[in-house]
Amino acid sequence: MEIFNISNLGQIKKDNKRRAAALGFFDGVHKAHKKIIAEMLKETDIIPIVITLDKSPKEYFGHTSVECLTPLEKKSKIFETLGVQEVYYLSFNKQLQTLSAESYIDKVLKQLNVEKIFCGYDYKFGYKGVGTPKLIADYSDIEVNILEEEMIGDRKISTTALREFVESANFTGYYDFTGRYYSISGVVVKGRQLGRTINFPTANLKMKSSYLLPKTNGVYITKTKVRDKIYKSITNIGYNPTVSEVKDKKFIETHILDFDAEIYGEMIEVYFYDFLRKEKKFESFNHLKKQLQKDKMVCEQKEI
Numbered sequence: 001m002e003i004f005n006i007s008n009l010g011q012i013k014k015d016n017k018r019r020a021a022a023l024g025f026f027d028g029v030h031k032a033h034k035k036i037i038a039e040m041l042k043e044t045d046i047i048p049i050v051i052t053l054d055k056s057p058k059e060y061f062g063h064t065s066v067e068c069l070t071p072l073e074k075k076s077k078i079f080e081t082l083g084v085q086e087v088y089y090l091s092f093n094k095q096l097q098t099l100s101a102e103s104y105i106d107k108v109l110k111q112l113n114v115e116k117i118f119c120g121y122d123y124k125f126g127y128k129g130v131g132t133p134k135l136i137a138d139y140s141d142i143e144v145n146i147l148e149e150e151m152i153g154d155r156k157i158s159t160t161a162l163r164e165f166v167e168s169a170n171f172t173g174y175y176d177f178t179g180r181y182y183s184i185s186g187v188v189v190k191g192r193q194l195g196r197t198i199n200f201p202t203a204n205l206k207m208k209s210s211y212l213l214p215k216t217n218g219v220y221i222t223k224t225k226v227r228d229k230i231y232k233s234i235t236n237i238g239y240n241p242t243v244s245e246v247k248d249k250k251f252i253e254t255h256i257l258d259f260d261a262e263i264y265g266e267m268i269e270v271y272f273y274d275f276l277r278k279e280k281k282f283e284s285f286n287h288l289k290k291q292l293q294k295d296k297m298v299c300e301q302k303e304i
Protein backbone atom coordinates (compact mmCIF):
# COMPACT_ATOMS: atom_id res chain seq x y z
CA MET A 1 0.00 0.00 0.00
CA GLU A 2 1.31 3.44 -0.88
CA ILE A 3 0.83 6.42 1.45
CA PHE A 4 0.75 9.98 0.10
CA ASN A 5 1.00 12.88 2.54
CA ILE A 6 -0.39 15.85 0.65
CA SER A 7 0.38 19.25 2.19
CA ASN A 8 -0.35 21.12 -1.04
CA LEU A 9 -2.93 19.93 -3.58
CA GLY A 10 -0.47 20.75 -6.38
CA GLN A 11 1.41 17.62 -5.26
CA ILE A 12 -1.33 15.40 -6.69
CA LYS A 13 -0.02 14.47 -10.13
CA LYS A 14 -2.30 13.43 -12.97
CA ASP A 15 -1.66 9.91 -14.27
CA ASN A 16 -3.68 7.43 -16.30
CA LYS A 17 -4.75 5.07 -13.49
CA ARG A 18 -8.46 4.60 -12.81
CA ARG A 19 -9.44 4.77 -9.17
CA ALA A 20 -12.31 4.09 -6.77
CA ALA A 21 -12.14 6.10 -3.55
CA ALA A 22 -13.51 5.66 -0.03
CA LEU A 23 -14.00 9.08 1.54
CA GLY A 24 -14.19 9.95 5.24
CA PHE A 25 -12.13 10.51 8.39
CA PHE A 26 -12.37 6.87 9.55
CA ASP A 27 -11.29 7.35 13.19
CA GLY A 28 -11.54 3.94 14.87
CA VAL A 29 -12.18 2.21 11.51
CA HIS A 30 -15.46 0.66 12.70
CA LYS A 31 -17.66 -1.88 10.95
CA ALA A 32 -19.55 0.74 8.92
CA HIS A 33 -16.21 2.18 7.72
CA LYS A 34 -15.10 -1.34 6.86
CA LYS A 35 -18.30 -1.93 4.92
CA ILE A 36 -17.66 1.21 2.84
CA ILE A 37 -14.18 -0.09 2.04
CA ALA A 38 -15.48 -3.61 1.34
CA GLU A 39 -18.05 -2.22 -1.13
CA MET A 40 -15.25 -0.34 -2.89
CA LEU A 41 -13.12 -3.49 -3.08
CA LYS A 42 -15.85 -5.26 -5.04
CA GLU A 43 -14.74 -3.09 -7.96
CA THR A 44 -11.89 -5.31 -9.07
CA ASP A 45 -10.76 -3.58 -12.26
CA ILE A 46 -9.96 -0.26 -10.61
CA ILE A 47 -7.46 0.84 -7.92
CA PRO A 48 -9.07 1.04 -4.45
CA ILE A 49 -7.90 4.09 -2.51
CA VAL A 50 -8.79 6.07 0.61
CA ILE A 51 -8.82 9.86 0.60
CA THR A 52 -8.84 11.26 4.10
CA LEU A 53 -7.41 14.05 6.27
CA ASP A 54 -4.25 14.17 8.40
CA LYS A 55 -6.22 15.66 11.29
CA SER A 56 -9.86 16.23 12.10
CA PRO A 57 -11.35 19.67 11.35
CA LYS A 58 -12.12 19.82 15.09
CA GLU A 59 -8.42 19.56 15.84
CA TYR A 60 -7.59 22.22 13.23
CA PHE A 61 -10.16 24.73 14.49
CA GLY A 62 -9.52 24.00 18.18
CA HIS A 63 -5.73 24.47 17.77
CA THR A 64 -5.18 21.54 20.14
CA SER A 65 -4.45 17.92 19.64
CA VAL A 66 -7.56 15.81 19.98
CA GLU A 67 -7.07 12.33 21.36
CA CYS A 68 -8.01 9.83 18.71
CA LEU A 69 -8.69 6.12 18.49
CA THR A 70 -6.53 5.29 15.49
CA PRO A 71 -3.72 7.78 14.85
CA LEU A 72 -2.47 7.84 11.25
CA GLU A 73 0.04 5.02 11.57
CA LYS A 74 -2.51 2.65 13.06
CA LYS A 75 -5.17 3.70 10.57
CA SER A 76 -2.75 3.05 7.69
CA LYS A 77 -2.00 -0.46 8.99
CA ILE A 78 -5.70 -1.25 9.18
CA PHE A 79 -6.33 0.10 5.66
CA GLU A 80 -3.50 -2.08 4.40
CA THR A 81 -4.92 -5.24 5.98
CA LEU A 82 -8.30 -4.42 4.42
CA GLY A 83 -6.78 -4.33 0.93
CA VAL A 84 -6.59 -0.60 0.21
CA GLN A 85 -3.83 0.16 -2.33
CA GLU A 86 -3.28 3.90 -1.85
CA VAL A 87 -4.04 6.31 1.00
CA TYR A 88 -4.03 10.08 0.56
CA TYR A 89 -3.71 12.06 3.80
CA LEU A 90 -4.65 15.60 2.84
CA SER A 91 -3.24 18.16 5.27
CA PHE A 92 -6.15 20.00 6.82
CA ASN A 93 -4.61 23.46 6.43
CA LYS A 94 -5.84 26.87 5.28
CA GLN A 95 -5.75 25.81 1.59
CA LEU A 96 -7.94 22.78 2.21
CA GLN A 97 -10.21 24.44 4.75
CA THR A 98 -11.11 27.24 2.34
CA LEU A 99 -11.35 25.05 -0.76
CA SER A 100 -14.82 25.07 -2.29
CA ALA A 101 -16.64 21.76 -2.64
CA GLU A 102 -16.46 22.06 -6.46
CA SER A 103 -12.71 22.73 -6.37
CA TYR A 104 -12.27 19.68 -4.15
CA ILE A 105 -13.96 17.56 -6.80
CA ASP A 106 -11.78 19.11 -9.54
CA LYS A 107 -8.43 19.22 -7.74
CA VAL A 108 -8.63 15.99 -5.80
CA LEU A 109 -11.19 13.54 -7.20
CA LYS A 110 -10.87 14.36 -10.91
CA GLN A 111 -7.10 14.81 -10.66
CA LEU A 112 -6.86 11.25 -9.28
CA ASN A 113 -9.18 9.91 -12.02
CA VAL A 114 -11.67 8.80 -9.37
CA GLU A 115 -14.56 7.13 -11.20
CA LYS A 116 -16.53 5.92 -8.19
CA ILE A 117 -16.75 7.13 -4.62
CA PHE A 118 -17.94 5.27 -1.52
CA CYS A 119 -18.86 7.14 1.65
CA GLY A 120 -21.22 7.29 4.62
CA TYR A 121 -24.61 8.99 4.42
CA ASP A 122 -23.36 11.97 6.45
CA TYR A 123 -20.11 12.62 4.55
CA LYS A 124 -19.43 16.34 4.14
CA PHE A 125 -16.52 18.16 2.48
CA GLY A 126 -15.41 21.52 1.13
CA TYR A 127 -15.49 25.02 2.62
CA LYS A 128 -17.94 25.19 5.53
CA GLY A 129 -18.81 21.53 4.86
CA VAL A 130 -21.33 22.36 2.15
CA GLY A 131 -20.21 19.49 -0.11
CA THR A 132 -22.41 16.39 -0.02
CA PRO A 133 -22.41 13.10 -1.94
CA LYS A 134 -25.35 14.50 -3.97
CA LEU A 135 -23.24 17.48 -5.05
CA ILE A 136 -20.59 15.07 -6.40
CA ALA A 137 -23.28 13.27 -8.42
CA ASP A 138 -24.72 16.58 -9.73
CA TYR A 139 -21.40 18.26 -10.50
CA SER A 140 -19.46 15.36 -12.04
CA ASP A 141 -19.74 11.99 -13.81
CA ILE A 142 -18.40 10.22 -10.74
CA GLU A 143 -20.58 7.33 -9.54
CA VAL A 144 -21.65 7.90 -5.95
CA ASN A 145 -22.24 5.00 -3.54
CA ILE A 146 -23.60 5.86 -0.11
CA LEU A 147 -23.73 3.59 2.91
CA GLU A 148 -26.82 4.25 5.00
CA GLU A 149 -26.81 4.22 8.82
CA GLU A 150 -25.64 0.87 10.23
CA MET A 151 -26.87 -0.34 13.61
CA ILE A 152 -25.78 -2.92 16.15
CA GLY A 153 -28.68 -3.59 18.46
CA ASP A 154 -30.33 -0.21 18.99
CA ARG A 155 -27.09 1.74 18.62
CA LYS A 156 -25.80 3.47 15.52
CA ILE A 157 -22.25 2.45 14.60
CA SER A 158 -20.23 5.65 14.90
CA THR A 159 -16.92 7.01 16.09
CA THR A 160 -18.86 8.73 18.90
CA ALA A 161 -20.04 5.33 20.14
CA LEU A 162 -16.47 4.00 19.99
CA ARG A 163 -15.19 6.95 22.03
CA GLU A 164 -17.80 6.31 24.70
CA PHE A 165 -16.81 2.64 24.81
CA VAL A 166 -13.14 3.46 25.34
CA GLU A 167 -13.80 6.15 27.94
CA SER A 168 -16.12 3.89 29.93
CA ALA A 169 -13.84 0.82 29.52
CA ASN A 170 -16.50 -1.07 27.55
CA PHE A 171 -13.93 -2.95 25.51
CA THR A 172 -16.31 -5.65 24.34
CA GLY A 173 -18.51 -2.89 22.90
CA TYR A 174 -15.48 -1.57 21.05
CA TYR A 175 -14.76 -5.07 19.80
CA ASP A 176 -18.34 -5.61 18.64
CA PHE A 177 -18.33 -2.34 16.69
CA THR A 178 -14.86 -2.71 15.11
CA GLY A 179 -13.83 -6.38 15.16
CA ARG A 180 -10.66 -5.40 17.07
CA TYR A 181 -9.78 -4.79 20.71
CA TYR A 182 -8.83 -1.20 21.44
CA SER A 183 -5.06 -0.76 21.38
CA ILE A 184 -2.45 1.91 21.92
CA SER A 185 1.14 1.82 20.71
CA GLY A 186 4.26 3.45 22.05
CA VAL A 187 7.95 3.21 22.72
CA VAL A 188 9.22 1.80 26.04
CA VAL A 189 11.05 4.48 28.02
CA LYS A 190 12.94 4.52 31.32
CA GLY A 191 11.02 5.15 34.52
CA ARG A 192 12.15 5.22 38.15
CA GLN A 193 13.52 1.67 37.86
CA LEU A 194 11.63 0.66 40.99
CA GLY A 195 9.41 -2.01 39.43
CA ARG A 196 12.21 -4.53 39.10
CA THR A 197 13.08 -4.22 42.80
CA ILE A 198 9.75 -5.88 43.66
CA ASN A 199 9.88 -8.35 40.76
CA PHE A 200 7.33 -6.32 38.83
CA PRO A 201 9.22 -4.65 36.01
CA THR A 202 6.78 -2.32 34.30
CA ALA A 203 7.39 -1.08 30.78
CA ASN A 204 6.60 2.66 30.64
CA LEU A 205 4.92 3.66 27.41
CA LYS A 206 5.68 6.89 25.59
CA MET A 207 3.10 7.43 22.90
CA LYS A 208 3.96 9.20 19.67
CA SER A 209 0.37 10.22 19.07
CA SER A 210 -2.33 11.34 21.38
CA TYR A 211 -4.65 8.39 22.04
CA LEU A 212 -8.00 8.52 23.76
CA LEU A 213 -7.69 6.71 27.12
CA PRO A 214 -10.23 5.15 29.49
CA LYS A 215 -11.38 7.81 31.96
CA THR A 216 -10.78 5.84 35.15
CA ASN A 217 -7.22 5.68 36.43
CA GLY A 218 -6.45 2.12 37.40
CA VAL A 219 -5.47 -1.33 36.34
CA TYR A 220 -6.61 -2.97 33.12
CA ILE A 221 -6.35 -6.55 31.91
CA THR A 222 -4.49 -6.27 28.64
CA LYS A 223 -2.41 -8.13 26.13
CA THR A 224 0.85 -6.71 24.89
CA LYS A 225 2.48 -7.27 21.54
CA VAL A 226 6.22 -7.14 21.85
CA ARG A 227 8.77 -8.40 19.32
CA ASP A 228 5.86 -9.75 17.23
CA LYS A 229 4.53 -11.99 20.01
CA ILE A 230 1.46 -11.41 22.15
CA TYR A 231 1.50 -11.87 25.95
CA LYS A 232 -1.04 -11.28 28.69
CA SER A 233 -0.24 -8.16 30.70
CA ILE A 234 -1.55 -5.89 33.46
CA THR A 235 -1.51 -2.22 32.65
CA ASN A 236 -1.82 0.74 34.99
CA ILE A 237 -2.97 4.15 33.84
CA GLY A 238 -2.48 6.88 36.42
CA TYR A 239 -0.21 8.98 38.60
CA ASN A 240 1.43 6.26 40.76
CA PRO A 241 0.31 7.92 44.04
CA THR A 242 2.21 5.37 46.16
CA VAL A 243 5.54 6.68 44.88
CA SER A 244 4.69 10.16 43.66
CA GLU A 245 2.89 13.25 44.92
CA VAL A 246 2.69 15.04 41.59
CA LYS A 247 -0.19 14.71 39.18
CA ASP A 248 1.16 16.54 36.18
CA LYS A 249 1.79 13.57 33.93
CA LYS A 250 -0.20 10.38 33.49
CA PHE A 251 1.82 7.20 33.27
CA ILE A 252 0.88 4.18 31.25
CA GLU A 253 2.87 1.15 32.25
CA THR A 254 2.50 -2.52 31.74
CA HIS A 255 3.83 -5.64 33.41
CA ILE A 256 4.05 -8.35 30.78
CA LEU A 257 3.38 -11.88 32.06
CA ASP A 258 5.82 -14.67 31.24
CA PHE A 259 8.25 -12.25 29.68
CA ASP A 260 11.75 -11.22 30.62
CA ALA A 261 13.83 -9.01 28.35
CA GLU A 262 15.17 -5.49 28.24
CA ILE A 263 12.96 -3.62 25.76
CA TYR A 264 13.85 0.05 26.24
CA GLY A 265 13.43 1.91 22.96
CA GLU A 266 11.24 -0.80 21.44
CA MET A 267 7.72 -0.30 20.12
CA ILE A 268 4.97 -2.22 21.91
CA GLU A 269 1.20 -2.37 21.44
CA VAL A 270 -1.19 -2.75 24.40
CA TYR A 271 -4.69 -4.20 23.74
CA PHE A 272 -7.41 -3.53 26.33
CA TYR A 273 -9.70 -6.36 27.46
CA ASP A 274 -11.14 -5.44 30.87
CA PHE A 275 -11.04 -3.03 33.79
CA LEU A 276 -9.68 -4.61 36.97
CA ARG A 277 -9.53 -2.00 39.76
CA LYS A 278 -8.96 1.67 40.50
CA GLU A 279 -5.47 3.01 41.18
CA LYS A 280 -4.82 3.38 44.95
CA LYS A 281 -2.30 5.03 47.22
CA PHE A 282 -0.79 2.20 49.26
CA GLU A 283 0.82 2.55 52.72
CA SER A 284 4.07 1.24 51.37
CA PHE A 285 5.71 -0.12 48.28
CA ASN A 286 5.44 -3.57 49.86
CA HIS A 287 1.65 -3.26 50.07
CA LEU A 288 1.61 -2.30 46.39
CA LYS A 289 3.68 -5.39 45.63
CA LYS A 290 1.10 -7.63 47.40
CA GLN A 291 -1.70 -6.05 45.36
CA LEU A 292 0.23 -6.52 42.14
CA GLN A 293 0.59 -10.22 42.93
CA LYS A 294 -3.21 -10.43 43.28
CA ASP A 295 -3.72 -8.47 40.04
CA LYS A 296 -1.39 -10.84 38.24
CA MET A 297 -3.33 -13.86 39.52
CA VAL A 298 -6.62 -12.44 38.26
CA CYS A 299 -5.04 -11.86 34.86
CA GLU A 300 -3.57 -15.36 34.75
CA GLN A 301 -6.95 -16.90 35.47
CA LYS A 302 -8.88 -14.79 33.04
CA GLU A 303 -9.65 -16.27 29.66
CA ILE A 304 -8.86 -13.64 27.06
Ligand SMILES: Cc1cc2nc3c(=O)[nH]c(=O)nc-3n(C[C@H](O)[C@H](O)[C@H](O)COP(=O)(O)O)c2cc1C
Pocket residue numbers: 191192193194195196201202203204219234235236239240241242243253254255278279280281282288292295
Ligand atom coordinates in the same frame (compact mmCIF):
# COMPACT_ATOMS: atom_id res chain seq x y z
C1 LIG B 1 -0.55 -3.55 37.11
C2 LIG B 1 -0.06 -2.33 37.81
C3 LIG B 1 -0.83 -1.80 38.84
C4 LIG B 1 -0.42 -0.66 39.52
N1 LIG B 1 -1.20 -0.15 40.51
C5 LIG B 1 -0.79 0.94 41.19
C6 LIG B 1 -1.59 1.49 42.23
O1 LIG B 1 -2.70 1.04 42.54
N2 LIG B 1 -1.11 2.55 42.91
C7 LIG B 1 0.11 3.11 42.61
O2 LIG B 1 0.49 4.04 43.27
N3 LIG B 1 0.85 2.66 41.58
C8 LIG B 1 0.44 1.59 40.87
N4 LIG B 1 1.21 1.09 39.85
C9 LIG B 1 2.41 1.84 39.44
C10 LIG B 1 3.61 1.56 40.30
O3 LIG B 1 3.67 2.54 41.30
C11 LIG B 1 4.85 1.61 39.44
O4 LIG B 1 4.77 0.64 38.45
C12 LIG B 1 6.08 1.38 40.27
O5 LIG B 1 6.27 2.48 41.08
C13 LIG B 1 7.31 1.16 39.40
O6 LIG B 1 7.52 2.29 38.63
P1 LIG B 1 8.73 2.38 37.57
O7 LIG B 1 8.32 1.63 36.33
O8 LIG B 1 8.88 3.84 37.31
O9 LIG B 1 9.96 1.77 38.19
C14 LIG B 1 0.81 -0.04 39.16
C15 LIG B 1 1.57 -0.57 38.11
C16 LIG B 1 1.14 -1.70 37.44
C17 LIG B 1 1.96 -2.24 36.30
Ligand SMILES: Nc1ncnc2c1ncn2[C@@H]1O[C@H](COP(=O)(O)OP(=O)(O)O)[C@@H](O)[C@H]1O
Pocket residue numbers: 188189190191192193194195196197200201202203204254255256257258259260261262263264
Ligand atom coordinates in the same frame (compact mmCIF):
# COMPACT_ATOMS: atom_id res chain seq x y z
N1 LIG C 1 7.86 -8.79 32.14
C1 LIG C 1 8.23 -7.54 31.91
N2 LIG C 1 7.32 -6.56 31.78
C2 LIG C 1 7.69 -5.29 31.55
N3 LIG C 1 8.96 -4.91 31.40
C3 LIG C 1 9.94 -5.84 31.49
C4 LIG C 1 9.61 -7.19 31.75
N4 LIG C 1 10.76 -7.90 31.81
C5 LIG C 1 11.75 -7.04 31.62
N5 LIG C 1 11.30 -5.79 31.41
C6 LIG C 1 12.17 -4.62 31.21
O1 LIG C 1 12.21 -3.93 32.46
C7 LIG C 1 11.84 -2.55 32.30
C8 LIG C 1 10.98 -2.12 33.47
O2 LIG C 1 11.62 -2.25 34.71
P1 LIG C 1 11.42 -1.16 35.81
O3 LIG C 1 12.29 -1.53 36.99
O4 LIG C 1 9.99 -0.97 36.07
O5 LIG C 1 12.09 0.09 35.14
P2 LIG C 1 11.46 1.44 34.59
O6 LIG C 1 11.17 2.23 35.80
O7 LIG C 1 12.55 2.03 33.74
O8 LIG C 1 10.24 1.09 33.82
C9 LIG C 1 11.08 -2.52 31.02
O9 LIG C 1 11.18 -1.27 30.38
C10 LIG C 1 11.70 -3.62 30.19
O10 LIG C 1 12.82 -3.11 29.48
